[in-house]
Amino acid sequence: MELSSIKDAFDRVTKKQKISSSKSQEVVDQVGREIEQALATIQSPHDPSSPVDQKSALTELKFKLNAIGSLQQLEGSNKELNISLTKYQKLLEKLLNPDISKAYRNVDFDTHIVDQIIANHFYRQGLFDLGDSIINEAGEPDAAALRSQFLEMHQIIGAMRERNLQPALTWVSANREKLVQIGSNLELKIHTLQFVEVLQNGTRADALKYARTYLAPFASLNKGEFPKLMGCLLYAGRLESSPYSELLSPIHWEMTTEELARQFCTLLGQSYENPLSVAVAAGVEGLPILLKLANVMAAKKQEWQEMKQLPVPVELGKEFQFHSIFVCPVSRDQGSEENPPMLLPCLHVLCKQSIMKLSKNSTRTFKCPYCPAEATVANCKQLYF
Amino acid sequence: MDLDPRQYENLAVNDNDIHNIVLSYLIHNCYKESVESFIACTGAKQPTDYLEDMDKRKRIFHFALEGNALKAIELTEQLAKDILENNKDLQFDLLSLHFVELVCSRKCTEALEFAQTKLGPFGKEPKYMEKLEDFMALLAYKEPEKSPMFHLLSLEYRQQVADSLNRAILAHLNLPSYTAMERLIQQATVVRQCLSQEAGKDGPPFSLKDFLKS
Numbered sequence: 001m002e003l004s005s006i007k008d009a010f011d012r013v014t015k016k017q018k019i020s021s022s023k024s025q026e027v028v029d030q031v032g033r034e035i036e037q038a039l040a041t042i043q044s045p046h047d048p049s050s051p052v053d054q055k056s057a058l059t060e061l062k063f064k065l066n067a068i069g070s071l072q073q074l075e076g077s078n079k080e081l082n083i084s085l086t087k088y089q090k091l092l093e094k095l096l097n098p099d100i101s102k103a104y105r106n107v108d109f110d111t112h113i114v115d116q117i118i119a120n121h122f123y124r125q126g127l128f129d130l131g132d133s134i135i136n137e138a139g140e141p142d143a144a145a146l147r148s149q150f151l152e153m154h155q156i157i158g159a160m161r162e163r164n165l166q167p168a169l170t171w172v173s174a175n176r177e178k179l180v181q182i183g184s185n186l187e188l189k190i191h192t193l194q195f196v197e198v199l200q201n202g203t204r205a206d207a208l209k210y211a212r213t214y215l216a217p218f219a220s221l222n223k224g225e226f227p228k229l230m231g232c233l234l235y236a237g238r239l240e241s242s243p244y245s246e247l248l249s250p251i252h253w254e255m256t257t258e259e260l261a262r263q264f265c266t267l268l269g270q271s272y273e274n275p276l277s278v279a280v281a282a283g284v285e286g287l288p289i290l291l292k293l294a295n296v297m298a299a300k301k302q303e304w305q306e307m308k309q310l311p312v313p314v315e316l317g318k319e320f321q322f323h324s325i326f327v328c329p330v331s332r333d334q335g336s337e338e339n340p341p342m343l344l345p346c347l348h349v350l351c352k353q354s355i356m357k358l359s360k361n362s363t364r365t366f367k368c369p370y371c372p373a374e375a376t377v378a379n380c381k382q383l384y385f
Numbered sequence: 386m387d388l389d390p391r392q393y394e395n396l397a398v399n400d401n402d403i404h405n406i407v408l409s410y411l412i413h414n415c416y417k418e419s420v421e422s423f424i425a426c427t428g429a430k431q432p433t434d435y436l437e438d439m440d441k442r443k444r445i446f447h448f449a450l451e452g453n454a455l456k457a458i459e460l461t462e463q464l465a466k467d468i469l470e471n472n473k474d475l476q477f478d479l480l481s482l483h484f485v486e487l488v489c490s491r492k493c494t495e496a497l498e499f500a501q502t503k504l505g506p507f508g509k510e511p512k513y514m515e516k517l518e519d520f521m522a523l524l525a526y527k528e529p530e531k532s533p534m535f536h537l538l539s540l541e542y543r544q545q546v547a548d549s550l551n552r553a554i555l556a557h558l559n560l561p562s563y564t565a566m567e568r569l570i571q572q573a574t575v576v577r578q579c580l581s582q583e584a585g586k587d588g589p590p591f592s593l594k595d596f597l598k599s
Contacts, residue, residue: 233524
């Protein structure tokens with residue numbers, strides 16, 4: 001989007017508006033002064049020998065006001081303001097297409113799914129009353145399936161924000177095996193936070209006991225981190241003036257809290273990023289390209305909604321890429337359900353259509369395009385991304 | 386073992402020199418009785434200045450080797466007050482030996498207290514930090530002998546510290562820190578390796594153990 005040209009046009013409008021405003025103020029002040037002067041003349045205590053002629057005072061005022069030419073002055077500056085406003089409006093219409101209906105396809109709109117997405121959006125954010133309200137009104141009791149899990153997550157996070165690690169420790173120990181499977185060291189991180197608290201507020205013996213009970217089991221898995229934690233014992237009660245003072249930084253609490261939320265979602269089979277936010281953000285990023293495409297194709301009398309594939313790529317950032325995409329090295333087509341990637345015995349991968357072409361519709365063996373190996377359609381396996 | 390391409394059989398070595406080399410080795414390692422027997426057998430000249438502090442050194446060496454570091458420190462300070470003051474590395478190693486001894490005796494609270502008061506000040510210097518952390522990690526294990534830091538409890542580690550202490554005392558007494566025997570063996574090993582490379586042999590590098598067996 002040409003935001004810089006919009007900004008320039010907007011700056012021009014504000015400049016003209018300021019000029020117009022100050023000019024108007026100037027004219028109003030001038031007129032005001034003349035009127036006040038005329039009033040003062042009329043109201044002054046007259047000398048009986050020279051009676052003031054009210055009519056002549058008003059005539060003089062009228063003459064002076066005509067000389068100021070207030071209307072012409074105001075018209076000039078307002079005209080310039082109107083011109084720049086009109087230009088700005090046209091530029092906005094040109095660059096910011098207000099009608100986004102051109103940029104979406106008419107797909108079946110499933111109200112149930114949308115209700116569930118919105119309810120879960122609120123549950124994720126800890127707005128449980130709001131989520132419940134939507135579910136009740138929409139009559140979607142199934143959508144509450146994740147409510148209890150997200151409630152547990154928010155209770156743990158809430159407790160952590162109040163420096164209470166007990167719920168978090170209970171959760172990590174209950175899910176220890178699953179966390180180990182995904183290569184997580186969250187349990188050690190939470191115990192580290194607790195250990196630092198004990199070091200600061202407990203006795204030396206308490207800290208040693210905590211280390212032996214809860215940190216020792218992680219020694220073999222975290223050879224680098226573990227001795228450092230044990231080194232902290234040298235400075236029990238005075239960690240702030242030790243080489244390990246950075247362990248007291250609140251950032252460790254924030255990062256561990258975020259990591260817990262991420263891994264909680266992972267074990268739930270949910271993404272950490274809010275699906276509704278991701279969908280909106282991706283839509284916003286892709287919208288300008290789609291609008292431009294719609295306009296170009298409309299001018300060419302083509303209907304882009306009929307196309308199976310867009311003629312231009314809609315580049316989204318890495319944060320929007322959740323799945324691997326297969327592009328056949330032979331046909332350059334993107335894999336799909338109808339045309340899935342197939343693994344050849346030689347471990348090279350082509351799309352199904354390319355294999356069918358090479359094998360003359362499964363009638364003969366064919367050579368892999370990337371190595372001398374021979375293959376038949378029967379010994380190719382479909383890959384699932 | 387192949388003979389060297391260079392001839393060394395015709396090189397005359399004075400028996401007296403060999404006696405002195407062996408004697409200095411025995412004195413260095415505080416083998417007092419062996420020194421006395423050796424002198425009696427060979428009629429070698431008794432180096433009085435060497436023998437003077439051998440008893441004290443022997444006791445210090447053995448205390449360090451047994452892990453009784455506090456006693457070793459006490460005797461070292463009696464012998465030469467400023468040795469440990471001027472050698473922080475050695476001071477740290479000796480104090481850590483005592484810490485290890487406390488850990489092995491399962492006196493964990495005492496060990497922690499000792500570490501805080503005596504080893505803690507070394508933590509200000511990054512070069513001691515990593516070692517300190519390894520020692521502290523021993524406290525986490527119910528059986529430190531089975532911990533990844535088990536080498537800190539080994540005889541080899543105590544031997545290493547005892548050797549360093551012995552060398553420091555010898556240097557303080559203006560005596561050689563390394564024996565002539567040790568230096569000669571090191572030099573001979575290097576020479577043999579160089580000769581082997583010059584001769585272009587592809588065999589294994591020179592090994593002193595193998596050479597002594599042959």
